[in-house]
Amino acid sequence: MKEIFQFLRDIGSLKEKGRRGWVLHDVENPETTAEHTFHTAFLVWLLGRKKEGLNLERAMKIALIHDICEVYSPDLTSYDAAALKEEGEVTKEEIENINPYKGRPTTKQRKQMAKIKDKLEKEGMDKLIAGLEEDLKQEIYSLWGEYEKGLTEEGRFVKQADRVINLFQGMEYYKKHNDIECKLWIRRAKEVIDDPEFLKLLSEIEEETEKK
Amino acid sequence: MKEKKYYLTEYGIERVKKEYGALKEERRKKLKTETPEVFHSEDVNPEYLAFRRELGILEEKIAKMEEVLRNAEVIKNPGKNCKEVQLGAYITVEAGGQEDEFLLVGTMEADPNNGKISNESPVGRALLGSKEGDEVTVSSATRVVYKIKKVSYK
Numbered sequence: 001m002k003e004i005f006q007f008l009r010d011i012g013s014l015k016e017k018g019r020r021g022w023v024l025h026d027v028e029n030p031e032t033t034a035e036h037t038f039h040t041a042f043l044v045w046l047l048g049r050k051k052e053g054l055n056l057e058r059a060m061k062i063a064l065i066h067d068i069c070e071v072y073s074p075d076l077t078s079y080d081a082a083a084l085k086e087e088g089e090v091t092k093e094e095i096e097n098i099n100p101y102k103g104r105p106t107t108k109q110r111k112q113m114a115k116i117k118d119k120l121e122k123e124g125m126d127k128l129i130a131g132l133e134e135d136l137k138q139e140i141y142s143l144w145g146e147y148e149k150g151l152t153e154e155g156r157f158v159k160q161a162d163r164v165i166n167l168f169q170g171m172e173y174y175k176k177h178n179d180i181e182c183k184l185w186i187r188r189a190k191e192v193i194d195d196p197e198f199l200k201l202l203s204e205i206e207e208e209t210e211k212k
Numbered sequence: 213m214k215e216k217k218y219y220l221t222e223y224g225i226e227r228v229k230k231e232y233g234a235l236k237e238e239r240r241k242k243l244k245t246e247t248p249e250v251f252h253s254e255d256v257n258p259e260y261l262a263f264r265r266e267l268g269i270l271e272e273k274i275a276k277m278e279e280v281l282r283n284a285e286v287i288k289n290p291g292k293n294c295k296e297v298q299l300g301a302y303i304t305v306e307a308g309g310q311e312d313e314f315l316l317v318g319t320m321e322a323d324p325n326n327g328k329i330s331n332e333s334p335v336g337r338a339l340l341g342s343k344e345g346d347e348v349t350v351s352s353a354t355r356v357v358y359k360i361k362k363v364s365y366k
Contacts, residue, residue, distance in 0.1 A: 053276075055269075106310070106311070106312060107312050107313045107314070110324075110325050111327065114325040135266070149227075150320070150323065151231050151277075156319070184308075186354045187350075190333060190334040190350055190352070191314075191329050192333060193334075194322065194333040194336065199334070203352075206352060206354060209354075
């Protein structure tokens with residue numbers, strides 16, 4: 001039971017970790033990673049319960065674990081990607097000293113970010129679950145692999161839920177803080193969201209944004 | 213029920229095949245090395261129940277990969293001279309004063325962080341069928357015009 005105790009203590013720290021995107025926008029009491037996970041899991045349940053062929057139990061578990069590596073890995077945003085060089089290897093030191101730019105990253109910058117983020121998150125996850133029982137460790141790796149590789153319906157569904165709920169939260173903050181680039185994010189969402197149910201929710205978010 | 217078609221590049225098909233192989237290998241190892249006793253004293257062994265559950269998940273994932281491979285349609289390269297956006301096209305666009313490059317793929321292969329966008333996304337749908345020089349508007353409350361600067365196939 002000791003390893004479960006420690007794991008709970010570790011992931012509990014995500015209740016205190018403000019999401020970097022909101023911190024960069026100086027949002028007061030920014031949403032934490034744990035709060036984002038709570039919202040993502042709800043969205044997966046609400047829109048996934050009638051989705052044909054979706055294993056909801058697995059999808060919910062993926063939602064729960066999708067950001068736990070952030071106990072030890074940095075929460076990097078598209079603003080960080082927008083500050084990266086387009087060519088050459090990005091080092092850990094460069095990430096630690098990054099000066100985010102509140103704009104839209106290019107595809108090359110996104111690719112650069114994906115590469116270094118994958119590496120740092122893998123290290124974070126390895127460290128986080130090292131002490132767990134082997135079968136539980138394997139289950140977490142397997143669920144996380146689904147999320148990262150996107151080769152299963154469940155992994156892709158949670159990935160889209162993650163993006164849509166982030167936009168939803170952005171819209172909520174946009175109503176209070178003018179400097180949130182909600183419209184830029186909606187544009188991006190239309191490039192990355194393709195699930196019909198999430199697209200309906202995206203329309204709702206868009207309408208709500210327009211009301212401001 | 214009619215099964216869904218999965219549009220995949222050759223690289224995408226290879227990825228699915230690799231995953232399918234890995235899942236089958238995992239199942240083989242599991243069955244060979246882990247099968248616990250069904251009963252523990254007079255009760256059903258909880259480890260056996262966990263084993264069955266894990267095996268069930270593996271079987272489900274293997275069945276899904278088989279369905280994908282059965283219904284996969286390889287995205288064909290229409291040739292270097294084709295300037296129309298079809299699946300598999302590399303598209304250089306300009307939108308909001310910024311240049312971007314996308315590869316248009318089927319939903320299963322979409323990976324926006326690596327520039328691969330789905331043909332079922334609003335932008336993917338709008339770009340499909342357009343040609344070099346066209347301007348495509350993604351119609352919504354937030355209106356964005358994508359100027360198609362270059363279309364190519366590799």
